[in-house]
Amino acid sequence: MSRGNDRNPFEEEPEVNPFSNGAGSKSRIPKVVSNTFGFGQKHDANMDIPLDNMNDPKKKEKELASWEADLNRREREIKRREDTVAGANIPVDNRNWPPFFPIIHHDIANEIPVHAQRLQYLAFASWLGIVLCLVFNVVAITVCWIKGGGVKIFFLAIIYALMGCPLSYVLWYRPLYRAMRTDSALRFGWFFLLYMLHIGFCIFAAIAPPIVFHGKSFTGILAAIDVFSDSVLVGIFYLIGFGLFCLESLLSLWVLQKVYTFFRGNK
Numbered sequence: 001m002s003r004g005n006d007r008n009p010f011e012e013e014p015e016v017n018p019f020s021n022g023a024g025s026k027s028r029i030p031k032v033v034s035n036t037f038g039f040g041q042k043h044d045a046n047m048d049i050p051l052d053n054m055n056d057p058k059k060k061e062k063e064l065a066s067w068e069a070d071l072n073r074r075e076r077e078i079k080r081r082e083d084t085v086a087g088a089n090i091p092v093d094n095r096n097w098p099p100f101f102p103i104i105h106h107d108i109a110n111e112i113p114v115h116a117q118r119l120q121y122l123a124f125a126s127w128l129g130i131v132l133c134l135v136f137n138v139v140a141i142t143v144c145w146i147k148g149g150g151v152k153i154f155f156l157a158i159i160y161a162l163m164g165c166p167l168s169y170v171l172w173y174r175p176l177y178r179a180m181r182t183d184s185a186l187r188f189g190w191f192f193l194l195y196m197l198h199i200g201f202c203i204f205a206a207i208a209p210p211i212v213f214h215g216k217s218f219t220g221i222l223a224a225i226d227v228f229s230d231s232v233l234v235g236i237f238y239l240i241g242f243g244l245f246c247l248e249s250l251l252s253l254w255v256l257q258k259v260y261t262f263f264r265g266n267k
Contacts, residue, residue: 140237156217206245
């Protein structure tokens, strides 16, 4: 039997490209290399770790520069707003009086127009006057209490002082101060209304009739006459208090007339 057409078992068979049109194409199939991590299975996840960006000093430097630029921008914005407020002459009500223990804002020389400063100082003297009257009233009532006048009038005098001093500032002096500063007709009207009540209170305290309030809780003339029979010392304190309330009433009437003239002159 002839074996001439038998194939050589050691001869390499030609490679066939299954994707080619011809059956006898000899192009090779490209090898596929797996780049997966783990166990090299089909569904392994690829891991992309940017090792170059970790602990990058240039990146940190850029972030710090960005923060610094942002802070500078905010500082410029705050400075611009402060300059705008200063340019608009908007006052800042910081507490500056009295100097040893600031509790209120008071700066007549810098905030009140020059032509109104004298009148504002006069009104300020009126407010200090009612404070003095109420404080001395406490002193006189304390002397009366020590001499046997009773503790009730002492507590009433304390209440008058604790309420009268701050209320007089809030109700009529501060509205006048702001009215002078801004030339506000509404604030002037508020001042006139409440300042007349203040004058009525001073006149009532100077008389001290035994109605509404306990008669001896104010150092008025009627209370002074009443306590003279019990103690001359207490009577002297009451007469001094009566004089202070009288002076405050006269000063307040003068201030009212001056402020009204100033208000009519500006309108």
